Amino acid sequence: MPNPLLQTDDRGIYCAAGDFHIDPWKPVPRAVVTHAHSDHARPGSQAYLASRTSEPFLRKRLGKSISLQTADFGETVTLNGVRVSLHPAGHIRGSAQVRVEHNGEVWVVTGDYKVRPDPTCTPFELVPCDVLITECTFGLPVYRWPEPEDVAKEINDWWRQNASEGRTSIMFAYALGKAQRVLALLDDSIGPIYTHGAVQQMTQSYREAGVKLPATTYATGKDTSHDYTGGMVIAPTSAGRSNWIRRFSSPSTGFASGWMMLRGTRRRRAGDRGFVLSDHVDWPALMDVIDGTGAERVLLTHGDTAIVTRWLREQGIDARDLETPFARQEEDVAEEA
Amino acid sequence: MERFTQLYAALDETTSTNRKVKAMVNYFDEAPPEDACWSVYFLSGRRPKRLLSSRAMRRWAAAAAELEQIGSDQTAPMPEWMFEACYGEVGDLAETISLVVPTEERGAPRPLHYWVEERLLPMRAMEEDEQQAEMTRIWKQFTQAERFVWTKLTTSALRVGVGKKLLIRALSEFSGIDKSVLSHRLMGPWKPSAEFYEQLLSEDETDAAASQPYPFCLARPLEDDVETLGSPDDWLIEWKADGIRAQLIRRQGEVFIWSRGEEQIGHQYPEVREAVQAYVPDGTVVDGELLAFKNDEVLPFGQMQRRIGRKNVSKQMQREVPVVFVTYDLLEMGGHDVREEPLHERCAMLDRLAEDHFTNEKLRLSPLLDGSWEELQELREESRERKMEGFMLKRRDAPYVGGRKTGIWWKWKVDPYTLDAVMLYAQPGSGRRASLFTDYTFGLWQGDELKPFAKGYFGLTDDEFEEITRWVRRNTVDRFGPVRQVEPELVFEIAFEGVRRNNRKDIGMSVRFPRMARWRRDLSPSDADSVDDLARLLPDLPE
Ligand SMILES: [Zn+2]
Ligand SMILES: [Zn+2]
Numbered sequence: 001m002p003n004p005l006l007q008t009d010d011r012g013i014y015c016a017a018g019d020f021h022i023d024p025w026k027p028v029p030r031a032v033v034t035h036a037h038s039d040h041a042r043p044g045s046q047a048y049l050a051s052r053t054s055e056p057f058l059r060k061r062l063g064k065s066i067s068l069q070t071a072d073f074g075e076t077v078t079l080n081g082v083r084v085s086l087h088p089a090g091h092i093r094g095s096a097q098v099r100v101e102h103n104g105e106v107w108v109v110t111g112d113y114k115v116r117p118d119p120t121c122t123p124f125e126l127v128p129c130d131v132l133i134t135e136c137t138f139g140l141p142v143y144r145w146p147e148p149e150d151v152a153k154e155i156n157d158w159w160r161q162n163a164s165e166g167r168t169s170i171m172f173a174y175a176l177g178k179a180q181r182v183l184a185l186l187d188d189s190i191g192p193i194y195t196h197g198a199v200q201q202m203t204q205s206y207r208e209a210g211v212k213l214p215a216t217t218y219a220t221g222k223d224t225s226h227d228y229t230g231g232m233v234i235a236p237t238s239a240g241r242s243n244w245i246r247r248f249s250s251p252s253t254g255f256a257s258g259w260m261m262l263r264g265t266r267r268r269r270a271g272d273r274g275f276v277l278s279d280h281v282d283w284p285a286l287m288d289v290i291d292g293t294g295a296e297r298v299l300l301t302h303g304d305t306a307i308v309t310r311w312l313r314e315q316g317i318d319a320r321d322l323e324t325p326f327a328r329q330e331e332d333v334a335e336e337a
Numbered sequence: 338m339e340r341f342t343q344l345y346a347a348l349d350e351t352t353s354t355n356r357k358v359k360a361m362v363n364y365f366d367e368a369p370p371e372d373a374c375w376s377v378y379f380l381s382g383r384r385p386k387r388l389l390s391s392r393a394m395r396r397w398a399a400a401a402a403e404l405e406q407i408g409s410d411q412t413a414p415m416p417e418w419m420f421e422a423c424y425g426e427v428g429d430l431a432e433t434i435s436l437v438v439p440t441e442e443r444g445a446p447r448p449l450h451y452w453v454e455e456r457l458l459p460m461r462a463m464e465e466d467e468q469q470a471e472m473t474r475i476w477k478q479f480t481q482a483e484r485f486v487w488t489k490l491t492t493s494a495l496r497v498g499v500g501k502k503l504l505i506r507a508l509s510e511f512s513g514i515d516k517s518v519l520s521h522r523l524m525g526p527w528k529p530s531a532e533f534y535e536q537l538l539s540e541d542e543t544d545a546a547a548s549q550p551y552p553f554c555l556a557r558p559l560e561d562d563v564e565t566l567g568s569p570d571d572w573l574i575e576w577k578a579d580g581i582r583a584q585l586i587r588r589q590g591e592v593f594i595w596s597r598g599e600e601q602i603g604h605q606y607p608e609v610r611e612a613v614q615a616y617v618p619d620g621t622v623v624d625g626e627l628l629a630f631k632n633d634e635v636l637p638f639g640q641m642q643r644r645i646g647r648k649n650v651s652k653q654m655q656r657e658v659p660v661v662f663v664t665y666d667l668l669e670m671g672g673h674d675v676r677e678e679p680l681h682e683r684c685a686m687l688d689r690l691a692e693d694h695f696t697n698e699k700l701r702l703s704p705l706l707d708g709s710w711e712e713l714q715e716l717r718e719e720s721r722e723r724k725m726e727g728f729m730l731k732r733r734d735a736p737y738v739g740g741r742k743t744g745i746w747w748k749w750k751v752d753p754y755t756l757d758a759v760m761l762y763a764q765p766g767s768g769r770r771a772s773l774f775t776d777y778t779f780g781l782w783q784g785d786e787l788k789p790f791a792k793g794y795f796g797l798t799d800d801e802f803e804e805i806t807r808w809v810r811r812n813t814v815d816r817f818g819p820v821r822q823v824e825p826e827l828v829f830e831i832a833f834e835g836v837r838r839n840n841r842k843d844i845g846m847s848v849r850f851p852r853m854a855r856w857r858r859d860l861s862p863s864d865a866d867s868v869d870d871l872a873r874l875l876p877d878l879p880e
Binding site: 140141142144261262263264267272283284287288290291304307310311312314315316317 | 350407415419423428
């Protein structure tokens with residue numbers, strides 16, 4: 001049996017025929033990167049290939065001077081005779097699935113993805129393949145996302161209620177992706193919207209890329225006298241433990257994440273309110289995608305792979321775990337990268 | 338079901354007692370009596386007997402769950418291993434069921450009492466396959482939030498951080514009816530019905546008048562030298578027993594026994610209640626202590642604890658741990674309030690009363706002690722042997738005053754200090770105890786918040802540590818490395834040798850040699866002491 005087209009080595013998912021890695025966790029000569037979250041885009045590689053829309057975020061994360069080749073979605077790049085193309089993953093702006101074709105065999109690496117509509121990024125595209133390497137962060141049938149419109153209504157109702165009580169709403173969300181998705185859901189007729197520095201930078205890049213988002217004011221570190229009452233503040237969770245947060249009088253805190261589906265995590269992590277808003281696939285969407293690609297073999301990463309593997313095998317699909325260091329630890333549960 | 342589900346969510350969402358009370362008041366404002374009576378029933382921790390087994394529910398839920406099949410539009414029941422995997426992830430059975438069973442067709446909205454009276458209770462009489470079919474039908478009409486609350490109702494008590502006390506506070510705020518009246522009306526057996534609820538909130542309080550206790554007079558710990566109290570002749574001195582403080586009421590042919598925590602506990606001590614009924618004349622109220630007492634000896638408090646909080650006390654339990662009432666004060670005689678009389682007068686009246694009427698071994702008088710301070714000090718050293726905590730010193734000429742008034746009642750304990758505190762954090766021990774949570778941090782009240790004040794490692798039995806370890810696993814709200822933050826629910830009596838100011842601590846004080854004196858299963862968190870109580874123990878600084 002010949003070597004599989006993609007397999008893990010000590011640095012990441014490796015394509016021997018094309019001599020490149022996908023989302024390597026250690027520096028490599030050539031890295032194909034699905035998206036700019038730090039568990040996928042690691043510094044130190046000699047050359048990067050990524051989607052054109054992800055460029056500003058990658059340069060922010062990895063440095064302006066990285067050697068970066070970009071490709072449009074659907075455009076084929078040939079690396080040592082292996083055909084590589086990027087396809088929208090719908091996870092955050094610029095996020096891509098990687099399609100790899102060689103000797104008539106097609107593999108797809110999903111990276112992180114979701115199929116629900118999100119106005120801040122290009123919608124997920126189903127890519128037929130022979131072998132699918134998919135994430136399963138939320139690979140249990142208890143995870144079934146509510147409609148984004150319903151979550152938007154919950155968030156805006158919460159904000160409105162707080163504003164009427166003279167309180168400031170603080171929403172904790174991942175600075176790249178989730179924060180902008182939340183912004184796009186907000187009804188800015190309720191009050192002013194403020195951002196933490198980390199969120200502000202990324203939001204600016206979204207706007208420059210032409211994504212329409214409501215106006216925001218940067219809640220700077222210096223000006224501590226401003227009255228934020230009735231406003232909505234978007235901040236990364238790390239800000240919740242900093243001094244920065246003290247400037248907001250009688251705050252009500254919320255947290256937007258798929259983990260908020262469970263009462264236990266809600267009580268442990270959410271502050272006052274938890275909102276179920278995820279940039280990953282839920283259980284039904286995961287099954288639909290696996291089914292839709294027509295893949296004969298499925299390799300699972302990022303999540304409770306043993307459970308999904310067992311379920312797929314009972315369904316007659318050749319499924320196995322792909323060992324990666326994307327461990328799922330309780331500490332990481334708070335944020336969805 | 339919708340309104341009750343919203344109430345549950347509101348209670349679940351906050352740890353602030355004020356917000357919980359507000360949520361309940363809003364609920365009672367809107368709910369019809371037929372529903373409100375059931376909410377009172379569930380929130381006070383009651384549950385219908387002989388409900389459904391959680392083992393069966395797991396099986397039914399897996400069968401009712403619909404799992405998408407790859408390569409077809411069909412769904413299939415969930416294999417049991419998958420249900421268990423989900424349960425492992427979620428950690429709560431009712432919540433797991435609510436998440437895996439889908440909502441199919443929303444039926445017409447129905448109120449809580451319909452679901453309980455017409456659907457839940459009749460299920461008890463059904464065969465198992467009928468039960469399963471009925472439960473599945475009901476699950477599938479509810480939203481996820483409703484399914485969760487419904488399943489909680491059918492499998493376990495509601496546990497949502499609301500005790501009887503908080504419920505009574507909310508009902509009192511809502512209705513304006515005194516808390517002790519409500520507490521009286523919620524006593525004993527009652528059936529949830531609209532009539533019950535209306536009686537519960539009836540403004541005519543005469544039904545409860547006979548049961549009304551007087552506010553307890555509470556002692557302060559004596560920290561100064563006993564000589565500062567002047568002559569021992571100005572004081573009545575008695576042993577301080579380690580029992581359950583109680584007020585005994587005999588009025589209008591009935592007997593009521595109240596604990597310090599405004600709870601009626603008469604049903605827990607039938608032997609004492611019967612003795613009072615038979616021997617004490619009507620129109621009498623006395624103050625004293627319930628004590629486990631056998632063969633003329635006080636039993637250790639651990640024995641007494643076996644009697645606390647039991648709904649039914651078997652004859653055997655009454656034989657093993659007999660309880661007596663030791664009386665030390667008289668508050669009402671012949672239907673007259675005598676609290677304004679000086680203590681020595683009240684005691685003289687009590688003596689006469691006892692001579693004529695306390696002719697049953699269950700009713701005893703607390704003996705008075707005398708001597709010089711020096712002699713008393715010597716005698717006090719025998720406290721531990723006698724299973725006493727030390728002395729009570731009470732001003733001879735003082736009236737009976739409710740609350741903790743300084744200077745009239747002192748407790749002069751051998752163990753310097755104890756406070757009741759609530760467990761906030763737990764951490765595994767080391768060595769042999771590495772698998773158990775044995776190191777705890779305890780908190781005292783400051784306003785609405787519990788502030789950490791001491792850590793304790795010793796003082797419990799291995800069985801207790803094991804029981805608490807299981808409890809900690811189920812009641813973790815947050816983790817910081819090996820440290821678990823737990824629901825503030827368990828109360829412990831913390832003993833310590835002294836207290837000093839310490840600005841490095843959040844509360845500005847630290848205590849010396851804290852340890853767990855015992856687990857106070859009889860107390861709820863609201864009974865715990867406050868930071869102010871600790872501050873009172875600070876030695877006076879020199880001018
Ligand atoms: Zn990501
Ligand atoms: Zn990721």
